[in-house]
Amino acid sequence: MQQLGRQARQAGREISKADSGQKNEALYNIAAAIAETREILAGENRKDLDAGRANGLDSAALDRLELTPTRIDAMIEGLKQVAALPDPVGEISNLVYRPSGIQVGQMRVPLGVIGIIYESRPNVTVDAAALCLKSGNACILRGGSESIHSNRAIASCIAKGLGEAGLPEQAVQVVETTDRAAVGELVRLQQYVDVIVPRGGKSLIERISAEATIPVIKHLDGICHVYIDGKADIDKAVAIAMNAKTHRYGVCNAMETLLVAESIAPAVLPVLAEKYVEKGVELRGCLKTCSLLKQAIRATEDDWHTEYLAPILSIKIVADIDEAIEHINIYSSAHTEAIVTEDYTLARRFLREVDSSSVMVNASTRFADGFEYGLGAEIGISTDKLHARGPVGLHGLTSLKFIVLGDGHIRQ
C-alpha cells in the first residue's frame, strides 16, 4: 500500500500538469478500450457473479454486481460525458488589484491523491477514475472483493487509455488485493493520500470515518423531508410527494418523512394515502395523521429517525412552517428537503433557513443528483458541512489556492 501511495503521489504531480486535451484523450481512449473488450469484461464479470452466487450473495447484491450490456454502454457514455465537461483545473477567479499594487486571485487546483473505497458496483471504478482524472487528481480505488475480476478488467482498460495518451498509468490504481486490512492501511496513508471518499452503506462509512487519519468526504443517511405548506398547489404537492417516495425506494434522495400543514392536510392527505396504498407503501403517522387516515398506523419516535430505503413513509401534521423547520432541524440528516408552496415569502424562508445540502421549492427530492444538477457525474453526495455539500462532482475534487502577481512588490 505504501508503494501504491508513493506511485500515486508521483502520478498526481504529473496528472495535475496535464492539459485538458491530453486528459480528454485518455478518457476517450478508456471508452474505446472498454468498447473493444466488452466480451472479455463480460466474461470476467461472470466469474464474479458465479463466485457471488457460490458465496450466497442475495439477488440485490448480484444485481449491483452485474455488468449488463446496457451498463457497459452507460460506462462508455459516462466517460464521454466527463470528457465533454469543462476542465476545472487552473481556472482563475476574482483576480483583482489590491491597494498595495499586487494582483490577488484564486486558482482552482486538484486535491492531489483521492482514495475511493466502494462496494460491489464495478461501474464505480470507471466513474470515479474519470472524475479524478479530469480534475487532475490521481486516485487509488478499492472496490469490493466480490467484484475483483470485473475491476481488474476495467483497470487494464484504464491503464491502456492513460498510457496511449502519454499519461502515467499509476494515476489510476486499483487495489488488487481483496485483503480487508488494505482498507485500514489506505485510510491512514496521510503522507500520500489527501482525501478518502467512501461509497457504500452507512456501516462502511462510519467504520472508515472512525479509522481514517485523512479527511473523509462522508455520505451518511438520507432522511429527506417534503413539507406540504398550507399554500401548496394540491396537484403539485401530490405529484412531488408521490415522486419523492415511490420513484425509487432504495435511494438516498427518496423522501422518508412527509410533513403536512394542518390547514391543508384534509385536502391533500386522503388523496395521497390512497395513491400510496395502491403502490404498496406502508404509512406511519402522528396522532393527527392517524385520525385523518384509516390506512396509517402510529409512528414511533424511532420512525422520525429512520431512513427506510423501503416502501414505508412516516407522516406528520404540523402547525406551520416553523414547526416543519423545527422537525427538520431535529430529525433530518441534512441531505435534501423540499417545500411545496405557492407562497413567495415562505419559499424564501425555507431556502434560507433549512440547513441541508440540497433545499428545494416545488421539486421532488429525487433531483438531488450530480447528473440532474449538471455536474456531469458525482463521486458521492456529501452530508458534511465543510468543503463540499451535496453531490460531489469535479469541483468537489478540487480546491482554491491563492495566486499573487506582482512587479517586484514588497510589503511596507
Add this chain to the structure above:
Amino acid sequence: MQQLGRQARQAGREISKADSGQKNEALYNIAAAIAETREILAGENRKDLDAGRANGLDSAALDRLELTPTRIDAMIEGLKQVAALPDPVGEISNLVYRPSGIQVGQMRVPLGVIGIIYESRPNVTVDAAALCLKSGNACILRGGSESIHSNRAIASCIAKGLGEAGLPEQAVQVVETTDRAAVGELVRLQQYVDVIVPRGGKSLIERISAEATIPVIKHLDGICHVYIDGKADIDKAVAIAMNAKTHRYGVCNAMETLLVAESIAPAVLPVLAEKYVEKGVELRGCLKTCSLLKQAIRATEDDWHTEYLAPILSIKIVADIDEAIEHINIYSSAHTEAIVTEDYTLARRFLREVDSSSVMVNASTRFADGFEYGLGAEIGISTDKLHARGPVGLHGLTSLKFIVLGDGHIRQ
C-alpha cells in the same frame, strides 16, 4: 461545555437567519462598547499582565498579552472593517435552468458553530467573534488562561453589542474556565460544534488535531520559499528576498529558504549576502552557496525542513525551475512560495505547478495575509487542502448548499 454547545447550536440557528443590517449593528455596538470601557479593559488586562509576570512569562509572551491603547484602537477599527465587508450569507451563484426544467444553483451558508482555540493574544477574541458573527456562525472561544481577565472584559462588550442589536448573546461565548480539560471536551463536541480553528504554535495545533473528532482547519508550519530564476530582474529579486526574510522574522509568511538559479547566483547572491549580514541574518548554504559566499556556513538536511522564525536563512543554488519545484515539493509546508522572474512561460508554470496555499510571481511572501488579500481579516491561515487554503476569511467560514427551484417538477 455540553451546555455551552447546546446554547451555541441554538444561537447559531438564530444568527444564521439574521439580516446583514442587524449583524452590522451588532459589530458597531461592540466597537462602541469597547471604546466606552477602554479604561476597564486596560485594568483587566493589567491583572493578566501582573499574573503573567508573577508566573514568569517571557517578554515576548507578555508583549502578545498586552492591550496597548493602539491595540485597543485596532480592535475597534477591525470591527468596523468587518462590518463594512459584504455579507457572504445567502449569496446565490450559478443559478441555471437544467434540461429537466428545474433551476439549480448554490447558496452560501454559515457552517454553524465554530470552536476557536487560541493562545495569549486577547485581540483574537474580538477578531474571531467579528468574523463568525458576520458570516452567520455562532462561536465558542477558548483563549489562553493567561489572558482570562482581558477575555472576560471583551466578552462582556461583545454580549452587550449583540444584545443591543437584538441578537442572542450566546452567539459568541467565551469559555470562562481556565481548566485545560475544557479544550479536550470542546474538540469532541461533534453534536454542537461544526469546525475547530486552532490558532497558536505547532504543538497546540498538532495536539488538537490528534484529539479532535470534529474537522479542524489547520495552520501548521510556514516553510516558505523564494526562487530567484535565471531571468529575474536583479533589483526586484534583491528587494523581494530582503523583504520576505527581514520584514518580520517570527511570522509564518516569512521566507525560510532561498532558492537561486545557478546562472544568476554570482550576480545576485553576493549582493544579498552583504545586506543580510548587515541585518544580522545568519546564512546557511548548500555546497555551491558556501563556495560563492564567505558569509555562509553549511546547511544540514535539517535546515531545509526548518521554520526558523528567526534571523536565519537557508540558501540553495539550483540548476533551474525544475530543481526548484522539486525542492519545494519535498521541503515546503505548502504555505507560500514565490518566484522572481521576467520569463512569461516560467511564471505561468510556477503558478500552475507549485502546490501551495499561496503562489506568487514577483511579490514578497509577506503578502500572504487576509488583510493584504482583501478578506478584511483572517481567522487563520489554512495549510490544509480541503475546504479552505491560505488565509481564511468570511468565505472560509461558510460553505455552499445546493438550491433547486421548480414548478411542481418531478423526476422522470
